[in-house]
Amino acid sequence: MRTGLISLATGILFGAGLALGGMTDPARVRGFLDIFGDWDPTLAFVMGGAVIVMAIAWRLVPRMAEPFAAEEFHLPTKSDLTPHLVGGAALFGIGWGIAGLCPGPGIAALVIEPAAAATFVVAMLAGMAVVRLAEGASS
């Protein structure tokens, strides 16, 4: 119950931040990536603001025995740079550049332009399912 409410609050704050910062507008996102053309630096401010706040949050973690509303921290422990990581990130960037949408803004945009956002989100979930199936087949 408490986890659910905190997750919902997190999602709402996150979605509001994406919309306010302009990330739900693919034209602005592509404008940010268009450094050789008519560059729009807005997204650098979005990322900068988010990273600064999170950098402070990370400093608090070692001082906490446990999270406020959970029993323990579940943080990524992998540190190896793998072909999957780099190849996956490279593919993701290509998809991001093509339509100017990444997962968060794609989902948040469901209230802005429902049909377009849903097309992107359903295709994204299909892509995730492909990876899931391939992983299942290779293990």
Next chain:
Amino acid sequence: MTLPGFPEAAPLAGLAGGVLIGLAAALMLLALGRIAGVSGLAAKAVGLGGSGIRRSGAWMFVIGLPLGALVVMLMSGGIDASFANPVTLAIAGLVVGVGTRLGSGCTSGHGVCGVSRLSARSIVATLTFMATGIATVAVMNAFGLEVL
């Protein structure tokens, strides 16, 4: 406020939006002990793997995203946005879905949470997707492909 030389830019709105995103990710980290990575949480919600949070929690986060955008939309009287055609959106979505699962994250998990933690994996992933994103837009522009 505008930036000299960049009449289109909205630096203050961008910074405010970024701070909200940072606060959201900080809430997830400090309250629940988890990374606010959208691709992982979305995958988890629909049962395609992803982070270790309970599925109900992942759903609540995912549902919150459009609700948050709706709040901004209602308060600001509308959000400017132009989207690509359905075929382009479907191709992009498919590539984003495959890429984020293979690469274990997207702009939020790697770009915000991982970079701010100085994770080597996230810094490499972020530099990589920024580079290919920039290259993709540059190549599309060079070929005169206008999608928006």
